[in-house]
Amino acid sequence: MNQTVSWEWELTPQKKWFQLELNDVYNYLGLLKSFVKRELIAGYQQTIMGVFWLVLQPLFTTLFYFLIFSRIVKVSTDGIPPLLFYMSGSILWSFFSDCLSSSMYSFIHNAHIFNKVYFPRIITPLSMVLTHSIRFIIQFAFFLIIYLFFVGFGYVHPSKYLLFLPIVFVLIASLALGIGMIVSIFMAKYRDLEQVMNFILRFVMFVTPVVYPASIIPKAYQLxxxxxxITPLIESFRAAFFSTTIPHHEFIWLSIVTVILLFFIALVIFKRNEIKVMDTI
Amino acid sequence: MSDLVLQAENISKYYQLGVLGSGTLKKDMQNWWKESVLRKQAEQTEYGASNKEHIWALKDINFEVKKGDTVGLVGKNGSGKSTLLKIISRIITPTSGAIRGNGRVASLLEVGTGFHPELTGRENILLNGQILGMKKSEVVSKFEEIVDFSGIERFIDTPVKRYSSGMYVRLAFAVAAHLNTDILIVDEVLAVGDAEFQKKCLGKMKEVSKEKGKTILFVSHNLQAIRNLCNRAIYLENGNIVDNGKPDAIITNYLTKEKVETLDQDYESWEQAPGNNLIRIKSVRLTPQFLNDRRVVDIRTPLLFQFQCWLFGNYLKKDKLSVSIELYGLTGECIFRILSAATDVEQGILNGSVQIPGNFLNNGYYYLSLSFIDDRGEMIFEFPASVAVDIADHRENTSVFDKWIGAVRPQFQINLDFLKNNLN
Structure with a gap:
């Protein structure tokens, strides 16, 4: 058996560190699209309100925040109309937390599929993030309509930073996807992470300027x-729409570098373990 | 020869048994520290052979598959067949060794993987096809064919959660049967679905392998399907390859080792039946002639062996034919051979039967071979291990309880005459 045959592929116990096989993902773009479609269709099947829930959800949350934080607790909104302020915070935060909390279950919720068929596993968290992106865009459009109404009456006015909006959006998605991918790998073995993450998500929401502006944070805790x-991202979003002060550039850059680095680490960890974790799930 | 499409080299798979509990994290950290920081072999990789907490699901598996081969994997439950398929399908990693291949692999370890209950049949065909590795355009181009094959055109726009389980399987299999890849890996998926549909699926698989030169790896407990479909078989036992070669030989080996009962085999058309251009087996059947309403074949049960075969006149012109039936025991020893009278035959169907009386064979596992001999005494065709049966023990009015010795166990009366006498 010493003939030399050239092989197209080889499966070994361990992948090389930076064997990301992204071209493989390219071959499965069709599947990615179908997954997103499935999530979108299946999510609102047999509901009476259907896709309207997408808009109702942030609307109710906003009204709820408005009632609690603006009327009862009386937190400042930095001079921004409360409706817009809470709505911007609420759609951005729920986008981030939905992306993260759905992609971190990639292995657990899809074990039955992963146990039967191969495709690059990254398709799953990616499809989650894309699904939530589409939902976010619909919510964002709704936000935009209300925003334009307020602009028309001269309550708020946009700034030049609006141009960077797509970047802010991509960064939030990448951050959620990166963390989600890392957690999903570890959660396959350690189910405790589910509880831990739910707690952390709730905690982080309160240290992120979702229901209050960054300006109310005491000097001592500012750093x-x-x-x-996420903080510079949400604040940049508000600065773009409401012409409030843009965060320090250092913090924005730090956020960008953190997100890119985290995402890359997540890719490596995920790819290296995506098949191995099936033994422990 | 470089027409290999798959090569497994020393594939082993190791599993840890037991529950992953509170100690898991600590142990993992220690192993990680040892492995990554101290660069030592971690505990996990010191595989103790007799350790209770570990199991080798596969051990040093080596084989090669050529393009166009249809390879059947046989073995008991837990012999490692499915593990092997999963490794080749990239669902789990081997603990050591490597698998190399050429061409696209699609695996069918379950029908309907990823079917979503809320989606309609149409949507699920598209989704499932893509999950199984087809391009969307491929699925679309075969859509009509898939729907035809499934036979559920009317329900194609209904969510699959409203399907009956039979419809569900039909649709799922229809998608799978139209997979078009270089290497197809199929686990015991034919077990679901009715017999008619199974036949349709087997036919489809045969068509794929024959006409399109695809390579198929196939696990089934349906030995008839393996005999029918495969040109090679691999016999696995406890994670080792016991035997690898022609399906007939492998199946005989497997049957005798694992004592699998096969009471009948039927072939619908002669193209699929075992045999050659002179003779082909239509059916073989071993029918226990139960007395009363017992349903266990034991030593008292008479057995009726029947067979049917096609004879092809253009080759077998006015000739005499004898049929030989041999009964073998578990270890391959021949218990008896019976030979029919030489009979004139032409083209047609030959029916035969023989009654094996009750209270004749000992308890144990037996298989029957059928062979055909022409008037020059030459073997025309042999059908080894055509049927196999496990005969249970039955005793009454006896004080012997250990294994009854002897190849046969006839009930010849022993006459005893007792005379009372004082030997003073």
């Missing part, structure tokens, strides 16, 4: 507050 990579 720690801004190290949270």
């Amino acid at each position: 720690w507050f801004w190290l949270n990579p």
Whole structure:
């Protein structure tokens, strides 16, 4: 058996560190699209309100925040109309937390499929994030309509930073996807992470300027507050729409570098373990 | 020869048994520390052979598959067949060794993987096809064919959650049967679905392998399907390859080792039947002639062996034919051979039967071979291990309880005459 045959592929116990096989993902773009479609269709099947839930959800949340934080607790909104303020915070945060909390279950919720058929596993968290992106865009459009109404009456006015909006959006998605991918790998073995993550997500929401503006944070905590990579992103979003002060550039850059680095680490960890974890799931 | 499409080299798979509990994290950390920081072999990779907590699902598996081969994997449950298929399908990694291949692999370890209950049949065909590795355009181009094959045109726009389980399987299999890849890996999926549909699926698989030169790896407990479909078979036992070669030989070996009962085999058309251009087996059947309403074949049960075969006149012109039936025991020893009278035959169907009386064979596992001999005494065709039966023990009015010795166990009366006498 010493003939030399050239092989197209080889499966071994361990992948090389940076064997990301992204071209493989390219071959499965059709599947990715179908997964997104499935999520979108199946999510609102047999509901009476259907896709309207997408808009109702942030609307109710906004009204709820408005009632609690603006009327009862009386937190400042930095001079921004409360409706817009809470709505921007709520759709951005729920986009981030939905992306993260759905992609971190990639292995657990799809074990039955992963146990039967191969495709690059990254398709699953990616499809989650894309699904939520589409939902976000619909919610964002709704936000935009209300926003334009407020602009028309001269309550708020946009700034030049609006141009960077797509980048803010991509960064939030990448951050959620990166964390989600890392957690999904570890959660396959350690189910405790589910509880831990749910707790962390709730906690992080309160240290992120979702229901309050960054300006109310005391000087002493400012540094720690801004190290949270989502904070500059949400604040930039608001600065773009409401012409409030843009966060310090250092913090924005720090956030960008953190997100890119985290995402790359996530890719490596995920790819290296995507098949191996099937033994422990 | 470089027409190999798959090569397994020393594939082993190791599993840890037991529950992953509170100690898991600590142990993992220690192993990680040892492995990554101290660069030592971690505990996990020191595989103790007799350790209770570990199991080798596969051990040093080596084989090669050529293009166009249809390879059947046989073995008991837990012999490692499915593990092997999963490794080749990239669902789990081997613990050591490597698998190399050429061409696209699609695996069918279950029908309907990823079917979503809320989606309609149409949507699920598209989704499932893509999950199984087809391009969307491929699925679309075969859509009509798939729907035809499934036979559920009327329900194609209904969510699959409203399907009956039979419809569900039909649709799922229809998608799978139209997979078009270089290497197709099929686990015991034919077990579902009714007999008619199974036949349709087997036919489809045969068509794929014959006409399109695809390579198929196939696990089934349906030995008839393996005999029918495969040109090679691999016999696995406890994670080792016991035997690898022609399906007939492998199946005989497997049957005798694992004592699988096969009471009948039927072939619908002669193209699929075992045999050659002179003779082909239509059916073989071993029918226990139960007395009363017992349903266990034991030593008292008479057995009726019947067979039917096609004879092809253009080759077998006015000739005499004898049929030989041999009964073998578990270890391959011949218990008896019976030979029919030489009979004139032409083209047609030959029916035969023989009654094996009850209270004749000992308890144990037996298989029957059928062979055909022409008037020059030459073997025309042999059908080894055509049927196999496990005969249970039955005793009454006896004080012997250990294994009854002897190849046969006839009930010849022993006459005893006792005379009372005082030997003073």
